[in-house]
Amino acid sequence: MSRQEDFYAILGVARDAEEADIKKAYRRLAMEVHPDRNNGDKAAEERFKEITEAYEVLRDREKRAAYDRYGRAGPRGGRGGGFQHAHFDLGEALSVFMRDFGAGGGFDAFFGGGQREQRDRRRGQDLKVTLKLTLAEVASGATKTVRVRTLDRCTTCGGMGARSGTRTTTCATCGGAGEVRRSAQSIFGQFLSVSPCPSCDGEGVVIADPCPDCRGDGRVRTEKTVQIDVPAGVADHHYLTVRGHGAPGPRNGPAGDLIAVLEIAEDARFERHGDDLVHDLALSFSQAALGADITVPTPDGESTLKVPAGTQTGSVFRLRAKGLPRLGESGRGDLHVRVHVWTPAKLTPEQERVFRALAPIEGAPPSEEGLKKFWKQLREALGGQ
Numbered sequence: 001m002s003r004q005e006d007f008y009a010i011l012g013v014a015r016d017a018e019e020a021d022i023k024k025a026y027r028r029l030a031m032e033v034h035p036d037r038n039n040g041d042k043a044a045e046e047r048f049k050e051i052t053e054a055y056e057v058l059r060d061r062e063k064r065a066a067y068d069r070y071g072r073a074g075p076r077g078g079r080g081g082g083f084q085h086a087h088f089d090l091g092e093a094l095s096v097f098m099r100d101f102g103a104g105g106g107f108d109a110f111f112g113g114g115q116r117e118q119r120d121r122r123r124g125q126d127l128k129v130t131l132k133l134t135l136a137e138v139a140s141g142a143t144k145t146v147r148v149r150t151l152d153r154c155t156t157c158g159g160m161g162a163r164s165g166t167r168t169t170t171c172a173t174c175g176g177a178g179e180v181r182r183s184a185q186s187i188f189g190q191f192l193s194v195s196p197c198p199s200c201d202g203e204g205v206v207i208a209d210p211c212p213d214c215r216g217d218g219r220v221r222t223e224k225t226v227q228i229d230v231p232a233g234v235a236d237h238h239y240l241t242v243r244g245h246g247a248p249g250p251r252n253g254p255a256g257d258l259i260a261v262l263e264i265a266e267d268a269r270f271e272r273h274g275d276d277l278v279h280d281l282a283l284s285f286s287q288a289a290l291g292a293d294i295t296v297p298t299p300d301g302e303s304t305l306k307v308p309a310g311t312q313t314g315s316v317f318r319l320r321a322k323g324l325p326r327l328g329e330s331g332r333g334d335l336h337v338r339v340h341v342w343t344p345a346k347l348t349p350e351q352e353r354v355f356r357a358l359a360p361i362e363g364a365p366p367s368e369e370g371l372k373k374f375w376k377q378l379r380e381a382l383g384g385q
């Protein structure tokens with residue numbers, strides 16, 4: 001492997017280097033070739049991207065193991081192929097460096113991120129609820145209401161967090177910007193650093209006299225009813241995200257989402273296979289022999305099945321489009337009715353008399369050969385569904 005190909009060589013570390021050594025080596029090299037220091041020097045920039053790529057792989061236990069095993073290309077076509085990403089662009093490389101060394105690492109970087117972090121910090125929590133549904137609701141779709149314990153904007157202070165009659169004041173540290181920019185001296189010269197303001201936590205305002213009801217948070221505990229529209233055809237463990245219906249963020253920050261995890265009750269009448277359902281139907285001897293119109297359940301009502309004369313145990317009848325709706329599409333699955341001929345366990349004297357009269361004339365079941373043929377046909381019919 002050439003030096004250019006070998007991440008260990010690129011960082012100048014041994015193949016069995018500890019994580020801490022890898023980090024140290026990367027930091028040292030990055031300090032040399034960081035674009036801040038090299039005024040647009042293309043070679044330095046390339047080198048910075050190269051060492052960052054090597055570092056990103058070697059610092060991560062899984063990626064490193066994949067690299068050790070498969071080399072730079074990663075396992076081809078394999079699952080979880082580790083680090084098959086393209087080379088970093090400069091922005092990505094810079095954010096890797098910032099992530100690990102940007103704060104408190106003795107080095108401040110000046111690119112973005114602060115703003116995004118600030119927004120994330122103020123966003124309210126996502127709430128998770130379990131939503132129980134019946135199969136009929138899955139078939140039709142449903143509008144459900146759930147009660148959730150959440151937070152609500154404090155009405156006393158309008159969510160601002162300041163005691164009524166007082167105001168929030170602009171943060172003196174950052175002048176309301178929510179971030180502090182400073183010109184800093186580093187081992188390779190002066191540069192501009194931007195980070196979230198420590199005094200106001202990036203909000204730009206400070207509360208001198210907090211609202212007594214929410215203690216300055218701008219939110220109070222509450223219970224809320226949320227309506228959730230469930231589309232037809234959903235399955236167990238699916239989840240629905242209702243945007244903006246989670247908890248609001250502190251001091252009028254943006255709300256999180258409500259996440260409803262679906263739990264679909266077992267319905268003893270049906271076995272579910274995706275959009276198709278299977279129903280087991282017991283037929284009496286005479287129904288099976290003579291044929292009958294049988295009422296069968298469907299997820300949303302009943303349907304009539306014409307059982308032909310001479311129906312065998314194991315026969316399956318398909319009721320087209322009587323299964324469940326396809327999620328997000330038109331059309332429905334089928335309902336398969338699987339027949340079991342029921343043998344009476346206990347006969348009344350009258351029944352016994354009739355069966356005894358039938359016995360000499362009922363005819364014999366098929367030979368072994370004939371039975372095999374029957375099951376084979378049945379399997380094909382089922383397999384062909």
Ligand SMILES: [Zn+2]
Nearest residue numbers: 154157211214
């Ligand atoms: Zn309040």
Ligand SMILES: [Zn+2]
Nearest residue numbers: 171174197200
């Ligand atoms: Zn501030």
